[in-house]
Amino acid sequence: MKKTALYLFIVFFFVQCASIKKHNKHLNDLIAEEKLxxxxxxxYRKLQELHPNLYWYISKEALDYKFDSLKLTLTKPITSFNFYKKLSPVVAAVRQGHLVVYPPTKLLTKRETKALIKKGTGPFSQFDFELFNEKLYVVKNKSYDKTIQSGTEVLAVNGTKPIDLIKKHNQYYSSDGYNNTFKTNYSGKxxxxxxxxxxxxxxSLKFDFKFNDSLKTITIKRKKKDTNGTHSKKIKKKRVLKDKAKSKEIRKKKKVNGYYSVEKNYNRNLRFLEKDSSIAIMKIRSFKIGDYKTFYKESFSKIAEYQSKTLILDLRNNGGGRVSEIADLYSYLADSTFVFLDKSEVVSKASVFKGAYLSGGSFGFKALKTVFSPIMYTYLLLTVHKSQNGKNYYATQTKPHKVSKNAFKGKIYVLINGGSFSASSIISSNLKGSKRAYFVGEETGGAYNGTVAGFMPRVKLPNTNIQIRIGLMYMAPYFKTTLEGRGIFPDMQIIPTIEDRTKENDPEMNWILDDIKSGI
Structure with a gap:
């Protein structure tokens, strides 16, 4: 049995390496017009087969015209990357943020990836960037050159002006609907x-920087790991391991809260302000990793124990995640029995079965899924039903939910911005529609009336090998708005400036704290 497993691993390893080499070898091949x-x-055929609300923000006639016009521009052979630059704006015209065309780029084997990591941190990874008023700024400097201050403007990288490249690539993807905050928030990062x-x-990269009126050009090279720092960290780790109780507590926190090892921060955090713990702040970076049920159960139990009067829920830059998690969180925020989602529209049972279940993965994984396909199809027969309007629906989070035992009864503030997308927008829609919370920040990147996501398979184009991610479920919150294609608007709009970032000032949070104090 062990020999068989080892043999399969070796076969898979060499097949994967061969596939990567083949992909890289043909990256710059010219592809004939007919194949393009x-x-x-x-x-277009796959979008029509799989996407349940393709003509939500664009008419069929307009999208037909865009695809027909695209074909007219294909008059000579071009590379797959140049084809990506032509195809992606057409797909982006659907205005669905989860619908993504991925550019064909060079792939690395595991060995090459390890070798690259060993060489050190890349020049871009040594900075955090953000866009303000169409200018790119360094908001955090992690490089070896400490003369580069936070708030330094990036005028060019290897001669390329950031705003020119950003405007170009902003054509290649979309937010949900018509908002602009998503791209403003996303593109700088x-x-x-x-x-x-x-x-x-x-x-290495040559950066042209501007700070105040001072101009300078600096070449940033790969930054090798600080072995002395690593050594000291190992010593600290050994000290921590000596304290078994503390070590166990840290492991539990990482498991429950979710831990990002690269950023070295937790996905979920709860903290209290004021000596009497009257203000609780819950920061959620995404609804993805970690044991969310335990986190929310323990957190709201603690909030109840401390008798906190105000909860600040920070969903800024939360790109979304699990629907099951946001429904669970909402059960601690709602003030009465609630329905969280409408039934999710899908094109058909076949679109979910073929598009989500059977697509993707290695040959071996596909074979395994084929074996269990009768069970999956039986499940879909029971969960996907055709309504009287002729449309197919998948029922999830559609039954009435009771509020949780320790549901919060006090005042709720929610922090949002253009990076609040997908699942974070859905829970915000219900909090806004039920008038359960007061919103501070800027319009969300996700739409108020829902999104097309859920199962999101990647479809590979047969001739160019470009991949397209397609959402299979139109998911709509219980509460909606008449203004189509826009996000959740804040009750108090506050947009940070580059000065706020450089001074580590949080104007949205400060406004909330001042508002709480003024109401006392």
Whole structure:
């Protein structure tokens, strides 16, 4: 049995390496017009087969025209990356943030990835960037050059002006609907990805910086790990391990709260302000990793024990995650029995079965899923039903929920911004619609009236090997608004400036704390 497992691992390893080499070898191949046009037709056909609300923000006639016009521009052979730059704006016209065309880029084997990590931290990873008024700024400097201050403007990288590249790549993806806050929030942080997609991964980059009226050009190279620092960390780790109780407590916290090892922070946090713990602050970075049920149960038990009067829920830059988690969290925030979601629309049982269950994964994994496919299809027969309107629906989180035992009864503030997307927008919609919370910040990146997500398989185009992620479920919150295609608007709009970032000032949180004090 062990020999068989080892043999399968070796076979899988070499097949994977061969696949990566084949992919990289043909990255710059010119693809014939007929094959490119075939992939355009394939893309539109798959969208129609799988996407349940394709014409939500664009009419069928308008989208038909865009796909037909795209084919007319394909008059000569081009590379898959140049085809991506033509195809992605058309797909982005659907205005669904979960619908993503992935650029064809060079892939690395596990060995190559390890070698790259060993060489040190890349030049882009040594900074945190944000966009303010169409200018890119360094908001955190983690490089070896400590002369670069927070608030330094990036004028160019290897001669490329950031705003030019950002505007170009902003055509290649979309938010949900018509808001602009999602791209404003997202594009600055993703500038390095845009640059690497165009130019590949670099070991050194030449930055043109501006701070106040001072201009300077600095070349940032890969930053090797500080072995002395690593050694001291190992010593500290040994000290921690000596205290078994403390070590056990840390392991539990990482498991429950969710821990991001790269950023070295927790996905969920609860803290209290004021000596009497009257103000509780819950920061949730995403609804993904960690044991959320235990976290919310313990957190709201503690909030009840401390008799906190105000809860501040921070959902800024929360890109979403599990629907089951936001429904569970809402049960601690709602003031009465609630329905969390409408029934989720899908194209058909086949769209979920073929599009989500059977797609993706290695050959071996696909074979395993085929074996269990009768069980999955039986499940879909029981959960996907055709309504009287002729549409198919998948029922999840649609039954009435009772509020949890320690549901919070006090005042709730919710912090939102353009990075609040997907699941964080859905729970915000219900909190806003039920008038359960007061919102501070800026319009969310996700739409008030729901999104197309849920199962999200990647479909590979047959000739260019470009992958497209397609949401299969139209998920709508119980509460909705008449203003279509916009996010949740704050009751108090506050947008931070670059000065706030450099001074580590939090104007949204400060406003809430002042508002609480003024109401006392």
């Amino acid at each position: 046009k075939s992939d355009v037709d394939f893309t 993703r500038f390095s990805t845009f640059f690497s997609n165009e130019n590949g991964i670099k070991d």
